[in-house]
Amino acid sequence: MELGQDQQSRNPLGRAAVLTRRVLPRAFLTIGVVGFFVAGYFGVGLRIDPARARDLGTALDHRIPFIARSVWIYLWVFPASLLPLFVVRCPRLFRRTILAYGLSIAASSVFFVALPVTSIGLRADPGRLDVTRFSPWAVALLYRLDPPVNLFPSLHLSIAVLAALSAWKARRAYGAAACVGVALIGVSICTVKQHFVLDGLGGAALAALVYAFVLRPYAPTPGIDPAYGWRGPAAYFALLIAVYAGFYAGFFLFA
Numbered sequence: 001m002e003l004g005q006d007q008q009s010r011n012p013l014g015r016a017a018v019l020t021r022r023v024l025p026r027a028f029l030t031i032g033v034v035g036f037f038v039a040g041y042f043g044v045g046l047r048i049d050p051a052r053a054r055d056l057g058t059a060l061d062h063r064i065p066f067i068a069r070s071v072w073i074y075l076w077v078f079p080a081s082l083l084p085l086f087v088v089r090c091p092r093l094f095r096r097t098i099l100a101y102g103l104s105i106a107a108s109s110v111f112f113v114a115l116p117v118t119s120i121g122l123r124a125d126p127g128r129l130d131v132t133r134f135s136p137w138a139v140a141l142l143y144r145l146d147p148p149v150n151l152f153p154s155l156h157l158s159i160a161v162l163a164a165l166s167a168w169k170a171r172r173a174y175g176a177a178a179c180v181g182v183a184l185i186g187v188s189i190c191t192v193k194q195h196f197v198l199d200g201l202g203g204a205a206l207a208a209l210v211y212a213f214v215l216r217p218y219a220p221t222p223g224i225d226p227a228y229g230w231r232g233p234a235a236y237f238a239l240l241i242a243v244y245a246g247f248y249a250g251f252f253l254f255a
Contacts, residue, residue: 022091025091026085026091026094029094029095029098030082030085030098032098033098033101033102033105036102036105036106037101037105037155040105040106040108040109041105041109041112041150041155042147044109044112044113044149044150045112045146045147045149045150046147048112048113048116048147048149048150050116050118050120050148050149052116053116053117053118053149054115054116054117054118055117055118055121055122055196056117056151056152056196056198056199057121057122057196058196058197058198060197061122061190061196061197064190064191064197065191066124066191066192066193067191067192068124068129068133068135068136068138068139068192069135070187070188070191070192071135071138071139071142071188071192072135072138072244073181073184073185073187073188074142074156074185074188074189074192074194075138075142075247076160076181076184076185076240077156077157077159077160077185078243079236079239079240079243080159080160080163080164080178080181080182080185081101081159081160081163082163082236082239083163083164083166083167083178083236084097084163084166084167084170086228086232086233086235086236086239087167087170087171087174087227087228087232087233087236088166088167088169088170088226088227088228089170089225089226089227089228089232090170090220090221090224090226090227092218093166093169093170093215093218093220093226094166096166096214096215096218097162097163097166097215099214100162100166100210100211100214100215101159101162103210103214104155104158104159104162104206104207104210105155105159107206107210108150108153108155108158108203108206111152111153111202112149112150112152115152116149116150117149117151117152117196117199118148118149118151119148119149119151119193119194119195119196120148122193122194122196123143123148123193123194124139124193126140126143126144131255132255134248134251134255137251137255138247138251139192142192142194143194146194151194151195151196151199152196152198152199152202153199153201153202153203153205153206154189154195154199154200154202154203154204155203156185156189156194156195156203157182157185157186157189157195157199157200157203157204157207158203158204158206158207158210159207160181160182160185161182161203161204161207161208161211162207162210162211162215163178163182164178164179164181164182165207165211165215166215167227169215169218169226170226170227170228171225171226171227174227174233186200186204
């Protein structure tokens with residue numbers, strides 16, 4: 001005898017089936033876009049000769065101070081890109097978000113190849129960073145792992161902007177809170193000396209263009225909340241704590 005939908009949702013096996021239908025597609029989409037990012041960003045970055053890349057520095061870039069502690073805001077972009085996993089309930093909006101990420105990565109990769117930009121002359125001198133301290137250690141690690149190219153437009157900023165706009169489409173309160181963090185990221189990409197101001201403007205413009213075509217047309221189904229409740233943001237904050245605790249553990253073990 002077949003269970004009704006209400007009965008199935010109360011049945012432990014029914015819950016597992018519903019959970020599987022929700023989680024697996026999101027997991028595959030997330031893994032796919034992460035793989036696309038890694039292949040595109042590092043695949044291009046490791047092939048570009050910094051000697052043929054240009055410098056987009058302006059007088060403003062040279063007046064912006066280097067602030068090592070801002071690296072912790074800069075590094076927030078990695079968990080920030082996962083924000084829709086925790087706040088976007090609607091599968092249609094989540095798929096649009098993944099599509100927006102993919103388009104942004106693809107467009108940025110084209111720019112990285114056609115218009116290589118280098119931050120070698122912008123970065124703080126790694127030899128003068130006191131790696132026995134937490135923040136300078138993190139900056140030195142960032143400089144070592146992140147290619148000094150792939151700057152314009154700032155994919156770092158465009159992905160963070162799209163994550164915040166996706167959260168905004170789900171629930172404005174979530175998006176507003178995320179936008180505060182994105183504004184801080186926009187500052188940190190310059191104070192860490194990893195990006196020029198023009199890189200940030202380019203990344204924000206790219207995100208706005210992708211949003212206009214992919215996320216803005218989304219309309220939620222009437223009567224259905226496209227956002228998760230408080231447990232979603234709570235789980236996200238737990239993720240943030242785990243990420244930053246991991247950084248501290250890495251510093252403690254390897255510095």
